[in-house]
Amino acid sequence: MIEMINNPVLTGFHPDPSICRVGDDYYIATSTFQWFPGVEIHHSRDLVHWHRLGGVLDNTRLLDMTGVPDSGGVWAPCLSYADGRFYLIYSNVKTYRNYFKDVDNYLTTSEHILGPWEDPIYLNSSGFDPSLFHDDDGKKYVLNQIWDQRDKQRSFAGIALQEYDVKAKALTGVPVNIFKGSEIGSVEGPNLYKIDGMYYLICAEGGTFYEHAVTVARSDKITGPYVISPYHPLLSSAGHPELRLQKCGHGSIVQTKSGEWYLAHLCGRPNGNGDRCMLGRETAIQRLRRTPDDWFKLDNTSGFAEESVPAPDLPAYQGEQEPEKQTFHGKLPVAFKTLRIPLDERWMAFNTERESLILYGKESMESLHTQSLAGIRRDCFNFTAETKIHFRPVNFQQTAGMALYYDTTNYFYLNISWDENRGRILQLLVCDHGEIRMGSDTIALSEEIEAVFMRMDISNDSAEFYWSPDGQEYNRIGEVLDATSLSDDYYDQERHGLRFTGTFITLCCQDTSGQRCPAEFDYLTYHRKGEDNAG
Template structure:
């Protein structure tokens, strides 16, 4: 019996999945927003087991996000495979908070999923969520959502289609609006497929939170008109609070070698009375079937997103286990990312003898430009993380440590710094919608103690930080913190603007005096503990 697909297949911050197949290999690309390198890629042979395979936008020539706002950057990439070539279409969103969305859309390509990837080809700036469609007559088309800045109440102006010339590497002709969306509204995330001579347009609607949905329309002509499915919407969890998978939407389709259809989509798993999704928007997979009149529906009698789904079949694909303890022999382990831009030798180095990471202090935790900060995703409800840092600040403008981090305005930061009276100290900084406070007392570090050991113990909705001078005897610092505040939902409730990312465990170093005071991190341990992953 085939192994079941257990949702979500990608836990933690993995939104906006685009799935494709190249021979016997399946790939998923997900959004990374302001985190660098851009676009997460995962590989599978059975849709059950997924292994990280890289981030293609790993150079500033491909992606420069200097100054982009929190939750800006790379939105909803599109990965396709055609005639032995991988094509990646992506955006770089530079502003999005008010009337306008300043966004540039690009295309890069490679014959190998591991690269090298071509120099980016600029496409357009008319809207976000760009995708690429390869027609069976050899023509290629770019689709994207159109943004109408004039209409504050309903700026989503449907889906546009325009031909792309691969020889000249430029857009061709004029864009055509092919779909205005359904009554659900907020139409975005388009993907186009040609099946049995018909063009099927799959879109996200309803916004990316609890009203999210997947809409399907079809046409005999690529430019429309597109007829809305009578089984509309194809998928949503809205109105079904009993479902474990919420916020279901933003789908893309893949056909197996045997002609079965599956859909990758984003989802969230809320916890607590506030129904906040601490692991962010994740990726799940549903099995589809086609009705007698040629429309897609969920392959389950309920028509609702399922926690477990039959897979196409088993394979010999084995996913390597990540070690609990991450060390730094001569480079960052693959799962680590930085903010907005790569960290070069001015801000990051490695002590190969101790297999440690050295970060040189740079800008504050509020900076949208250059932060000396590296991090990994939170992928479990319960976990413990730990590090050891050597840091010798000489003034209060210098600090380093470990944080549970959402973005520049929401984080919990256990740090070593300097106090004029106490000398070296450990303290717990809370940033809540940009308001800074200190939780608990500042703790003095005794003379002669080189390393400071730091630990965070996260149990679902709460986080407790502690520190140790010897790595054995730990002392709690500050109060037990509400980890649900590090979520998209917390922003939306307080109307502080939209956010779309997820929580990271980060190591960081700041020196706003400009002296580049170094902090040496000997390891980072991330250990899931109990409960549901």
């Protein structure tokens, strides 16, 4: 019986996949944007089952995102392997919403996938989505999208190619614009491969939303000219709202030992919620075939990305399963991310006896610098999440709790704070495009309540919050909230700019008084519900 790859293989916010094989091991690197550690890596040996290794840019020596905007930071990494080393190339985007894009591109290497990674080498800032190509003559080349800030209508100016000098650890020579894209437009996300003496350039086009696509072009010379495939585009879901996998694009390819070809690509699932993909942009895998004239096509009859495709004939690989209940054994579990920076001992500690997490209050939920916040991705449509929090604020500037968080302008936040007239209170805050409103049923907490149990219950497009003084009987607080507002697609692009990330379940603590009021979280449970979460 042929085993099947069930898509998406990486559910929830895992965009811009870069796939590579090293012997029997397969790795996918994905974008993390403002979330730290940067560049998420997953491992597999069968392309079916994937195990999270975590973010590899795990200290500020490798990645400093202090102050980057929402959806800035790490864009579209490229992971490759040559000369006995892993090569990781990535962007750190400082600004991107207006005419200019301040995009610093870096390269780091390591003998092992989990590091240690060498000090990053600055490459250029001429455009985003950098990648590295290793030619069979030993030369290496950096590719990236060229950003032309002079005209927003023609800002995607093509794909630059420039040689990289390994000894000098720097780019050398003059960059060459090798490909200006197809009629789809907005060419980006370049990946270059040499197959049977020909150079194959795989790019993303159409923008990363519903017009997204994968374009293939090839040349017998690395500098071109590149001829677009007659089977263009290789992949797109544009114009087909009936497809479950939407936004298909931004691909990279890998060949198995037995010669089979697969494409890892970005996708999104609106799941009946109009055009809003609440899980963010995810990663799927499609099987490819070579045509008689040596181009690539999807290996199916539909011509579109499918939710289930045949896997290669490889030994089954299970990896480790992430536990439903996350406790804290002196460190954050691998699934957890923080915002922009690592949380050091000034803002985070652990109670090893209770296996709990302590966050010391820092800046507000609007901060682009230092937030005491840690969380995990929403990766399914229906789930419940729960925590138990110990928190004793003494003024209104101290707040802590549990949030369903998209970014600094959109989140739902169940929290404990303090009021001059009522003392310690429990409240539900809703932030919508930066406008905060407080729920009408704020609850005064008696002194006898030592800890508060908090729960969120998410059913596809709706979110409800509950609390309990004892973990037995739960009471709802606030109204049913529209969970689709926590998505890339909720934003008016003209008014608010583009967004590219996904929803997180977070534990957080704020103290703008500067007193570092601590909040202790005993655990975080994340229980997926329903068959639609498979994959």
